[in-house]
Amino acid sequence: MSATLSNNAPRILATPTAGEIAGEKTMLLAFWVTGFLALAVGIAIGVLQSSNYAGINLYPYLQPFLKSYYQGLTMHGVLNAYVFTFFTISGWLMYLPARELKLKPNMGLAWFTYALMLIGTLMAAYGMFDNSSSVLYTMYAPLKGSAWFYLGITLVVVASILPLFVVLEMRARWKRANPGQLTPLVTYMSATTLLMWLLAALGAGTEAVFLLDPWALGMTQTIDPLLARTLFWWTGHPIVYFWLMPGYVSIYALLPRQAGGKLISDPLARLAFLLLFVFSLPVGTHHQYTDPGISPVIKGIVTALTLSVAIPSLITAFTIALSLEYGGRRRGGKGLMGWWTALPWKDPSVAAQVLALVSFIFGGAGGIVNASWQLDNVVHNTLWIPAHFHLTVGTMTTLVFMGVSFWLLPHLTGRKLYSSKLALWSVWLWFLGLMTWGFAGHWAGMDGVPRRAWVSSLPHDQYMQLYGAVHPALIIVGIGGVIAALGAVLYYIVFFGTLFGQKDSKAMVEIPFTEYITSSEGSLLARVAEPLGLWTLITFVITLAVYIPVFWPMLTHPIHAPGFVLW
Ligand code: HAS
């Protein structure tokens, strides 16, 4: 009898010692510094891309380092969209749950993740720098890259899955000690994000291991471009939520407190994450509305499913706007919008995240246009699409992480933020630069300016003949890029100024975990959302139901295309 009782009774878990926490901080710092270094290189190359559209061809001055616009574009996309995000997100999603649960993560696995990701990054970087792999970040076969590149990317993707096991193990340990209790919110969000990513990565993982790697190693001579693209987009859509959801962790679980308030509802946050998980997997083919070989019936179904993916972000918009309003009113804001001006705008971390949210209103609205099959035909493969993703991953994700770094770096290093003022300038310039870019890019896209085109290499009169009518928009694209780059310069002054700055005992700020107005206690919604294994299975079944009819004709009518190295 007593044995049964002691089995069910809550167990006391060993909390990590100060030395162990210091080790975890070093681990997270390694992930963030590596990620932000990659971003610095990516941003520098970004200025070349935006100048290209303004008609300024800087590539001739960069020989022999960058051979072509397409090499630059590949590096810009891979470093920013994969390397920066995967490093920062992997560290972030292991460290925060560890602090929330007050448990020690499996540090061996955490460091192994880092090492594998670094090796993969170096291999892929080699393949890009030697100009053997200018295949763009979407790796569209039959454009052919080197084995260094594909194998490197494969390792990076494999590494990015490992944090899931670190988080699930901590969650299981915590659940054994707290039987019947709901997973605390940050851990719930992290586990959901990483489970979503596990299923998402199956597409690109299969593409890499069965198509791209053997092809680049010379084991196969041809490739099926349609199959490769479809596998890529299996991952390529949900990857955008792998970029978004870790930012949402801060927006839901930390920002309300930083803004002086509380999160309105914990169960609604869980619902948003669960819906992002379930809805984002089956809709990858909305990137292929113009591809042949996919049934129009599927394209219609995917349009409807994609529109539903906006629902969790709309839930987020209302929940967070209300949480911010609550914070602003507690800080003395009066009247209809007084709460808005009463937000702590002088705090660069808050300013960055709120500005990121503002940009995401436009990024999200553009996404809803893309989601609609008919409207997408107008904007697909135009500059509209990069404009859309510079307001989502370029601003929403990146600016939130910049904002987080303003408290996280002092938290990790015990050093003072180098300059709050410079930090504020950097986030405003980044926001204004990318909003300018975004506005002009959408405009130029609607006028039919193609994306991924080395337009500045055309003779001037030909460039003007083709794009003269939309030249003002393209010049604004270039100006937006420069403003954002100035913001980045200030940002990195703050970043390195903090890393190498003064030690200050007060700098070691605590993680601003928020309180809730409505907690998940007694919430049916939170209970239904809790069994993550079941939700993973449900999502997988729905995804297969949508994808089996997509893949079937491709597998029964394979295409065999030889590879091309164009640039
Ligand atoms: Fe997207 C293409 C559809 C969101 C990234 N997307 C891309 C590409 C990237 C990307 C990188 O359906 C290009 C890929 C390539 O290279 O070809 N996208 C959507 C939809 C959403 C969406 C429906 N995208 C994102 C996010 C991304 C991202 C997030 C990165 C992080 N996207 C598409 C489609 C395409 C596409 C098609 C293919 C197009 C083509 O032709 O190739 C939705 O998830 C968006 C929902 C978002 C909202 C906004 C909610 C607003 C919030 C802010 C509230 C503000 C507050 C502040 C609280 C509905 C949460 C208070 C303010 C006050 C004023 C009170």
Ligand code: CU
């Ligand atoms: Cu998508």
